[in-house]
Amino acid sequence: MKSIINDIKTRFEISDIVKQRDNFNFLTCKKEQTVSLITHLKNIEGFSHFVLLTAVDWIEEGKFQLTYILNNPDKKIDIGIRTFIERETATMDSAHHLWEHVATYQRELKEMFGIDFPGSPRVDESFILEGWDDIPPYRRDFDTKKYSEETFFPREGRTTNDPTEYMKKKLYPDEEK
Amino acid sequence: MSDINNNTNNKEDKFLAEENKKRTVIGPDGIEFEIDPLKDYFCDQKPEVRDPKNKVVEKFINWARAESLWVLGFGTGCGSIEIPPLLTPRFDAARFGVQMRATPRQSSVIIISGYLAVKTLKRVIRSYEQMQSPKYVLALGSCTINGGMYYDSYNTINRLDYYMPVDVYVAGCMPRPEALLAGFNKLKERIKAGRAEGANEYAEKFDWYKANQKKIIKDWNMPDYNW
Amino acid sequence: MDNIILKLLFTLLGLFIVLNWGLLMSAIMQKIVARVAGRHGIPFYQPWIDLIKLYTKRTAITHGIMFYLGPVFRLGGGVGMFLFIPLIYGSEYFTNFSWSGDLILILYFQFFGMLGMALGAGEGGHPNSVIGISRGLAQFTTVEVPMTLAVISIAVQYQTLSITEIVAAQQGGILNWTLFTNPLATAAAMLSLLGAFRHAPFNLVKAPNEIPIGPPTEYHSSFLGVLRTNNAILHVIEAVLFMNLFFGGATNWFELILKSFLIYFWSVFVGVVFPRFRIEQSVAWFLKVPLVIGILAIIIFI
Amino acid sequence: MKKNNNNIFNWQADRSKYPELDKNGKPIVDLASHKYTKIWQGPNHPGVTGNMSLELTLSGDEIVDAKTHVGYLHRGFEKLMERRIYFKGLATSIRMCVPEADSNEYVYSSCVEDLANIEVPEMALWLRTLALEMARLQVLLRTVPGQASTLSLGLGGQWGMYIRDLILDRFEELTGGRVYHMFIIPGGVRGLLPDGFKKRMEENLKEVDEFVEKIEDLIYSNSIFKKRTVGVGVIDPSWVSKYGIVGPNARAAGFKRDVRKDYPYLKYNELDFEVFTATDSDIYTRNQIRKQDLITTVDLIRQILAKMPDKGELRAKTPNVLHWEIEKGETYQRSESSRGEYGMYMVSDGSKYPRRINLRGPSYTHAVSLLEKMLINANIADVHSIMVSLQTCPPEIER
Structure with missing residues (x-):
């Protein structure tokens, strides 16, 4: 694992290496180099199993984090590649040519986060939602509760308590925090 | 899909996709004709209220209807995991005249087994409308009553009775097969008492139901067929 | 004049008995299948309730004129077969309208219902029905081939095309049955019977997991009621046909019920432990073993 | 496709010209024709x-041409989890994939434990292993004979479903739930084995053994079943990495992939079991591999019940779950579900709520890109068998 990290350190601009477990490292890569880093890992280092691609919305910093997790089934090691893209112009290079199922992940991200992957097959087709006309729902600024209340006729009489607040009020009325 | 709701001025057309609007096409033999997809592809006939004619005969017929419940095999949510046990040796619903049918045309009961995503709701409504009256709806799980666990989800409905008339609710997450059997028994009681007139209710309040459905289903496209 | 009206009345009585026996038989078969699986199964009166319910549905929609006529043709095929088949040998009234060439007529009527269904299902417009009906016609054609060979074989054997005469020739002891005098023809016919009753492995016409549920996909309410009525009649009638041709006929109603039950049970018995063929496998199967047996059965008697 | 036009019974139409293909190898389909x-x-x-x-x-x-459409079960889990505190999220997260809810519980709990650095006590690890294996057993009792049910041989399925109900009874005894158990919680498990559980479990396992013998006769030596499944729905071994195939589907193609062996979690490294592989990679082989899994699982449950200590600590000490804040970090945890690698990716941002949760179910690739590929040139009669042999489960695709 260490030798692989050291090797790719010399070839690509990577930073923030976090050792999650013995056989699992996270690292951050620049947006431009990510696809070539994945290609390198797949072809040279034997990371032949693509586990997942997903996005995290860091709305405070105005960035999307894309996480690619790759797995080497022979050496039994995993690597997680983080890359940050601008939230405004959310586009990323497509990696659909490396594995067939990457296109599905990218289709989902386009729909749920609004991250565009130009060139990815069927990326503009709707995957999960149908006739959705609001902002992409997985973005942090989309309020699902408000949307649900406005759209789906909530049944009167249903109350929801935040357990923390509720227990505090009920059990420890005197306690400060 | 963003192009669906461009035409917001005309309220009627708000939810119409491009391919659902009236248009003229030229046939293979060169003759021009107008098609209205909503009329040609969809059933534009409103359901009618059909009241029972003879009270005594109706009572007997209702007994037959109650003892022969044909269930549409449409697993809409997680509740459908308890349908196979219901039909197998342990619970064996066939004893009570409950049988599964594969096509909505022949079924008289639709089980809404749990949460309904908007995309499924559209199919469920279509299936429900294809069923022949009298038809009954059995709603399973808390999600159909008030949203249950998914009360704050942007994609699942909260109350089923706004979109179709529900005869029996079976509460729980998830309801056990015994609860389902009890639900079937309750449904039978209702049918025998002549109170399960969901199809007539749907016909009476058709406009209200349709308005509710259209409020959340924004894409009324149906799949393209060439038959 | 009196005689013909009386005969007609008895024929209708026979039809009524056959219909009810068919419904009861289908319920018993379903119960047997359920018991093998470890279930109780439906109550024995379920088919009647289903029929009542179907005939009293409040609404029915139609897809066109052939959609109406499909079930009617199908029922016509079933009742037509019934009219020309002698039920009870030696009974004056329950021989129906059997005449000297009825065997050929019945073979024709077997196909008649299928064609009616094809027209109706085509008008219904659902692709599953169209796929189902094309499978059904393809399979039925090949089912008919060994069946026809077997019929020709026993026609040559008994030198007649009248079912009554064939039954008459088998009277006087169990060893006179075609089963023992012409075992090859019986084997060919019993194999083709599996296809005619369309239980597994030949249940690919309705194949619920593949093309739910084939030709009757769009049929509902009283249309389906007519189809189910016809099915009940047809199952008994086909069993009675085989009983008459190969198992010595019946001299009383009890014998008819017992023999038709056992003949129908044969197809259920095979069906419960076999999965389904694909259409090309089914066609190939019928063109192999049953066909060869059927040809052998003819060669022996020529 | 094999062409054997010499034998009239195996004759197959020459379909190489239909449909016409365009430059990219996609079929040109003109519906109007x-x-x-x-x-x-x-x-x-x-x-x-x-x-x-x-x-x-x-x-x-x-x-x-085949396209899969999903989204009929989308509940927006990954969004809803952002609104649930860590402990409340458990109840929501287990509903992501219905047939095998315990895998959800495990991956969720282990993600939380990994982020919060919680050490789970020994006894809890054993009980977790037991729950996971029982869950696998009940799924396999459904799917192994279920393959024959797709071809209308429903008998095995009916018998299997009965025994599955018995296993669910044991689950009820252990956890109180039939389908959703919420037995594995962040930090440990909820309870000990009830009295007499081992004895009753052993009785049920004996029934499973008998059942396996029965379906051996009924299904696997059935000539028509072989005819319908051997050589149908073949997965090429080269597709395994290309399409991200995991679990029994990869094992049937000759790849020894099993998370229990490769990345031992819980107590799997103390248990003795083998990972079976085969090379034919058709429906029949995949079903055989699953049957082999079933036998392995029965054996594993016996081993677990024998090796397990009687008493022990059930839960690690966790902070007050209502104020549980987990420091910033991210992790990915996997487990072997009955369908293959089942993983969860969790990001925390230091608050009470998880920042993001993403579930990687095996069906995500099996049912979308792989199924679309496999269905091309398949017969319409085989669609259901192929789907069941891949063991696709829609709720984990769209979540």
Whole structure:
């Protein structure tokens, strides 16, 4: 694992290496180099199993984090590649040519986060939602509760308590925090 | 899909996709004709209220209807995991005249087994409308009553009775097969008492139901067929 | 004049008995299948309730004129077969309208219902029905081939095309049955019977997991009621046909019920432990073993 | 496709010219020509596993183009989890994949434990292993004979379902729930084994043993079953990495992939079991591999019950779950579900709520890109068998 990290350190601009477990490292890569880093890992280092691609919305910093997790089934090691893209112009290079199922992940991200992957097959087709006309729902600024209340006729009489607040009020009325 | 709701001025057309609007096409033999997809592809006939004619005969017929419940095999949510046990040796619903049918045309009961995503709701409504009256709806799980666990989800409905008339609710997450059997028994009681007139209710309040459905289903496209 | 009206009345009585026996038989078969699986199964009166319910549905929609006529043709095929088949040998009234060439007529009527269904299902417009009906016609054609060979074989054997005469020739002891005098023809016919009753492995016409549920996909309410009525009649009638041709006929109603039950049970018995063929496998199967047996059965008697 | 036109009974039409292919190898399908039929299977179709639909373009009985459509079960879990505190999220997260809820519980709990650096006590690890294996057993009792049910041999399925109910009884005894158990919680498990559990479990396992012998006769030596499944729905070994195939489907193609062996979690490194592989990679082989899994699982449950300590600590000490804040970090945890690698990716941002949760179910690739590829040139009669042999489960695709 260490030798692989050291090797790719010399070839690509990577930073923030976090050792999650013995056989699992996270690292951050620049947006431009990510696809070539994945290609390198797949072809040279034997990371032949693509586990997942997903996005995290860091709305405070105005960035999307894309996480690619790759797995080497022979050496039994995993690597997680983080890359940050601008939230405004959310586009990323497509990696659909490396594995067939990457296109599905990218289709989902386009729909749920609004991250565009130009060139990815069927990326503009709707995957999960149908006739959705609001902002992409997985973005942090989309309020699902408000949307649900406005759209789906909530049944009167249903109350929801935040357990923390509720227990505090009920059990420890005197306690400060 | 963003192009669906461009035409917001005309309220009627708000939810119409491009391919659902009236248009003229030229046939293979060169003759021009107008098609209205909503009329040609969809059933534009409103359901009618059909009241029972003879009270005594109706009572007997209702007994037959109650003892022969044909269930549409449409697993809409997680509740459908308890349908196979219901039909197998342990619970064996066939004893009570409950049988599964594969096509909505022949079924008289639709089980809404749990949460309904908007995309499924559209199919469920279509299936429900294809069923022949009298038809009954059995709603399973808390999600159909008030949203249950998914009360704050942007994609699942909260109350089923706004979109179709529900005869029996079976509460729980998830309801056990015994609860389902009890639900079937309750449904039978209702049918025998002549109170399960969901199809007539749907016909009476058709406009209200349709308005509710259209409020959340924004894409009324149906799949393209060439038959 | 009196005689013909009386005969007609008895024929209708026979039809009524056959219909009810068919419904009861289908319920018993379903119960047997359920018991093998470890279930109780439906109550024995379920088919009647289903029929009542179907005939009293409040609404029915139609897809066109052939959609109406499909079930009617199908029922016509079933009742037509019934009219020309002698039920009870030696009974004056329950021989129906059997005449000297009825065997050929019945073979024709077997196909008649299928064609009616094809027209109706085509008008219904659902692709599953169209796929189902094309499978059904393809399979039925090949089912008919060994069946026809077997019929020709026993026609040559008994030198007649009248079912009554064939039954008459088998009277006087169990060893006179075609089963023992012409075992090859019986084997060919019993194999083709599996296809005619369309239980597994030949249940690919309705194949619920593949093309739910084939030709009757769009049929509902009283249309389906007519189809189910016809099915009940047809199952008994086909069993009675085989009983008459190969198992010595019946001299009383009890014998008819017992023999038709056992003949129908044969197809259920095979069906419960076999999965389904694909259409090309089914066609190939019928063109192999049953066909060869059927040809052998003819060669022996020529 | 094999062409054996010499033998009239194995004759197959020469379909190499239909449909015509364009430059990219995609079929040119002109529906207006009436040469092709487009049919939709699902969501209301008994031959589709769960609530999803297939858009099939047929040329005769053969499929020339297939698309899967999902989203009928989308509940927006990954969004909802952002609004649930860590402990509350457990109840929501287990509903992501219905047939095997315990895998959800495990991956969620282990993600939380990994982020919060919690050490789970020994006894809890054993009980977790037991729950996971029982969950696998009940799924396999459904799917192994279920393969024959797709071909209308429902008898094995009916018997299997009965025994599955017995296993669910044991689950009820252990956890109180039939389908959703919420037994594995962040930090440990909820309870000990009830009295007499081992004895009753052993009785049930004996029934499973008998059942396996029965279906051996009923299904695996059935000539028509072989005819319908051998050589049908073949996964090429080169597709395994290309399409991200995991679990029994990869094992049937000759790849020894099992998370329990490769990345031992819980107590699997103390248990003695083998990972079976095969090379034929058709429906029959995949089903055989699953049957082998079933036997392994029965053996594993026996081993667990024998090796397990009687008493011990059930839960690690966790902070007050209502104020549980987990420091910033991210992790990915996997487990072997009955369908293959089942993983969860969790990001925390230091608050009470998880920042993001993403579930990687095996069906995500099996039912979308792989199924679309496998259905091309398949016969319409085999669609359901192929889907069941991949063991696709729609709720984990769209979540």
